[in-house]
Amino acid sequence: MAGQVEVGIIMGSQSDWATMKEAANILDELGVPYEARIVSAHRTPDRLWTYGKTAVDRGLKVIIAGAGGAAHLPGMMASKTRVPVIGVPVQTRALSGVDSLYSILQMPKGFPVATMAIGAPGAANAGLMAAGILAISDPALAERLDTWRAALSASIPEEPQDD
Numbered sequence: 001m002a003g004q005v006e007v008g009i010i011m012g013s014q015s016d017w018a019t020m021k022e023a024a025n026i027l028d029e030l031g032v033p034y035e036a037r038i039v040s041a042h043r044t045p046d047r048l049w050t051y052g053k054t055a056v057d058r059g060l061k062v063i064i065a066g067a068g069g070a071a072h073l074p075g076m077m078a079s080k081t082r083v084p085v086i087g088v089p090v091q092t093r094a095l096s097g098v099d100s101l102y103s104i105l106q107m108p109k110g111f112p113v114a115t116m117a118i119g120a121p122g123a124a125n126a127g128l129m130a131a132g133i134l135a136i137s138d139p140a141l142a143e144r145l146d147t148w149r150a151a152l153s154a155s156i157p158e159e160p161q162d163d
């Protein structure tokens with residue numbers, strides 16, 4: 001997307017993109033510029049270091065970090081930059097993403113990660129959370145987000161339907 005990139009979507013592996021794309025889709029819908037990068041604490045620690053070190057100067061306002069299994073990426077990124085990190089536990093085959101959730105959730109005091117739900121709903125909510133944070137100082141985005149939320153509410157029928 002054109003414009004100053006204020007949201008960084010990072011993920012531990014290419015295999016996370018199917019999940020993390022849900023965050024990107026929401027940001028596309030709301031007209032929020034973002035970048036998407038593969039950054040792994042385990043496999044590309046130097047890349048993580050550089051990304052975290054330069055995040056503030058590059059103008060990033062929120063980082064969405066998704067990882068699965070021993071999901072150390074969100075916490076490590078939160079240690080490296082004061083840019084708020086939203087963590088997305090990617091669903092895993094072995095342990096259904098509970099491993100990812102626990103790896104991201106229990107941060108020690110001082111370096112928080114705002115942890116979302118496991119999998120695609122969590123990634124979509126991460127996009128919405130990032131948009132909500134940016135909307136605090138962006139009235140036009142706030143209006144788009146309000147419209148998006150109202151449309152979702154309006155799409156929910158009052159009564160259950162038969163299949």
Ligand SMILES: Nc1c(C(=O)O)ncn1[C@@H]1O[C@H](COP(=O)(O)O)[C@@H](O)[C@H]1O
Binds near residue numbers: 012014069071
């Ligand atoms: N959890 C992490 C980190 C990290 O936290 O740094 N780097 C990769 N991974 C995870 O390994 C899983 C399997 O990766 P592969 O599919 O590449 O084997 C992915 O869900 C990724 O997020």
